Each structure stands twice: as C-alpha cells, then as structure tokens.
Amino acid sequence: MSGDADVIVYRHYYPPGVKRVIASGSSAFIGEVDESTVLKYPLAPGGDVSRLEIERELLEIVGPHPRIVGLKSLSDTGLYLERAVNGTLAYYLLESGNQPPSTQQRLSWCREAAEAVAHVHSQGVLHCDIQPTNLLLNKELHLKLSDFQGKLLSKDGEVLLDGGSSEPCRFYFPRDDPFEADIKTDLFALGCTMYFIMMGHAVFPDIIDGEDGWYDKVADRFAMQQFPQDSHACSAITLKCWLRQYGSAQDVVREIETIEKTFRD
DSSP: OBOSOOOOOOOOOOOTTOOEEEEEOSSEEEEEEETTEEEEEESSTTOOOHHHHHHHHHHHHHOOOTTBOOEEEEOSSOEEEEOOTTOBHHHHHHTSOOOOOOHHHHHHHHHHHHHHHHHHHHTTEEOSOOSGGGEEEOTTOOEEEOOOOOEEEOTTOOEEEEOOOOOBGGGOOOOSSTTOOOHHHHHHHHHHHHHHHHHSSOSOTTSOTTSTTHHHHHHHHHHTTOOOOOOOTTHHHHHHHHTTOOSOHHHHHHHHHHHHHHHHO
C-alpha cells in the first residue's frame, strides 16, 4: 500500500537496448525497446531485481491470456514485457486528450478488467495492486492487467510466493495488516477501478491528494462504509465490491455482461 512517504527521485538511465523511458513507478522504470516490447528495470543502476523475479514467476503461473500483459523474458537487466501502445487506462482517460469514451466502451473496460482478475484468481494468484495505472490499453483499446507483485496461494490458502500488497489508498480495503490480502481485497480494488472507469475520476474527488490528512480522510470513509453515491451503469456492482458481497470476480463479469446486453438491446 502506498501512503504519504517521501519518494526518492532517480535520474533516468538507459540499459542496453532501451531507447527512452516511457513510464516510472515506485521501484522501476519502463523503457521502450521497440514497438512491441518494453523493459521493466530497477530505478537505480545495478538495483535489486528480486521484485521483478517474483513478477516473472507470477506471470508464468498466470500464463498467457488476452487480458494479461504478455511476459517475454527476464534478464540480468530487467523484465521484458509486451508493450501496450496506448499506455495506461489512467493516462487515456485523464491526460491523452481523446474524446470521452462512450458508456458502452466504459462497460467493456469494466468487464475486461473483471475478466483479467477472474483469470488471475483462477490460477491461485492475488494481484494486490488493481488500479487504473496498472491497466494498459493495446492498439485496439483492449485492457491488459500489468504490474504483478502480489501473492501465490495454495489450495489451502497458504502463501507460497509473496510479492507484497501495494494498493494506493483510494483502492485499498482498510485492514489491520496492510500486507494481508485475499480475493475480496482484490475485488474491493476492482470496484474502485470500475468507479474510476465509469466516472472518469477516483473516489472522493472532494478530498485532494496532498492536502492535510487526505490519506486518513479517504481511509476513514472506507472504514465507515461512506462509499460514493454517484449513479452510473455499474453503481450497484461497485457497491457490492465495496461491501465484499461477491464470492468471485467471475460473478462480477456475469453481472457486467447482463448490463452490457441491456445497452445493446
């Protein structure tokens, strides 16, 4: 989970084969290799690649899927991944300057996000960081879930591989141990992500990032179940995600498909 901690700013550097940095996160740069490939590599030269090794393992377990970013290979430098040419969903909705998408398109993205989560869970993996910056858009504007640093569970629920939990506060289900996770914490974050897709902004826009106590204000509203009341096509579904009323992401997929059908008919 990310909070108000200071962020260390690193100067971009370019491993062999990287043309330019196209994105950066809390622990890695994303560098363009070619039209179909990016390299995800540590912020500091020679930095720790253990998190990238876990991501590679989780992606191998999840396997190829239309809604999951493609794994290419792991090297001493970093992780080679499929490139999504239209960037993140967050960028597309907030910064790209494109025309606002139709309700039908937004519903499709909600369903595709839920399809990604359903597949991940079917392989015993928890993503632990479902949010719009980790949903990528390919050339055809289909979603791909990325940034796998979550957990692999056994059939008995034992954690076999642990990459941690790191949801930002507007996508985070309040709990005593921020590193604990389960299917329903992922579905809570999915509900927040679907809200973002449908509304074009994150929950609680009246609370400004960086203002005094903003982080605690968001957490308190979630803890007291003071969820957004905005009306949109998926508002009943997002509320059920926040109330932890779904048993699986596949249940979410089915309900979105029903809504999509009413828009087509």
